[in-house]
């Protein structure tokens with residue numbers, strides 16, 4: 374049995390206009406098109422697909438992806454829709470952070486913020502396996518940063534990224550923090566591009582970059598790659614960065630569990646880094662509270678030392694200097710397979726320098 378486009382439209386609760394559009398876009402081809410009149414005819418078996426296309430369009434799925442989903446079995450289509458939506462939520466979370474950053478910045482009043490300062494320590498270590506140390510860090514009165522270089526030009530890449538960012542270690546008015554962070558990352562990206570351009574042949578050198586900048590009672594966060602920032606607040610450890618790795622994307626999409634990700638052979642494969650190409654860093658704003666303790670570290674620490682142990686050291690070791698030493702020791706006790714740089718910083722009240 375064949376249905377005319379009007380009959381099929383009524384049965385599928387779509388409009389003939391939508392059906393013509395789906396045909397033109399290659400999403401739902403009529404069972405038959407009369408060569409002379411151009412009239413479209415549909416089979417009742419196509420109803421399900423027509424409704425599915427309509428739902429996917431309502432979901433906001435791009436046309437090319439709808440085409441892929443329609444070609445899949447029901448189970449595979451379900452997995453694909455789940456993965457698509459996980460991506461949308463991750464993107465929305467990033468934009469939500471940016472929106473709250475802007476709201477906070479635009480509503481900031483001068484001289485109403487508490488005066489806070491940082492007590493900090495930094496430690497970097499080659500580890501027990503690598504021949505050189507490509508990790509770099511920075512800890513100053515207002516800037517904390519870590520970078521993990523990779524590839525044959527990894528060492529100058531991480532060094533130049535940290536160097537470009539160090540200009541942020543000064544007084545930045547709260548209202549200018551977002552632009553200052555974005556400009557600094559842009560400068561860092563350009564510096565890294567220059568460094569890796571000197572050795573185009575390997576094509577895979579670059580660095581991660583993760584930093585916190587103190588402005589008034591707020592901390593601006595900028596993040597590209599798989600270094601992490603943890604916050605110890607009220608005795609509880611929170612991770613406030615999202616790894617830009619292929620494995621984390623699979624976890625986000627529900628295709629891999631957190632436990633599987635920990636031992637995944639390609640867990641360090643980055644989807645975002647400073648490597649000479651365009652990159653979109655995560656930017657976020659956090660309220661700093663006296664008593665907060667921050668840990669910034671490269672993957673040489675967080676992939677080797679379990680989270681519970683990171684938390685225990687941060688809870689128990691009072692002095693930042695002793696804490697970073699203890700953390701590096703922990704990584705080396707577990708074989709020290711990678712370079713480590715880590716920064717521990719306490720938020721304290723008091724006059725800023």
Ligand code: MG
Pocket residue numbers: 521671672673711712
């Ligand atoms: Mg590393």
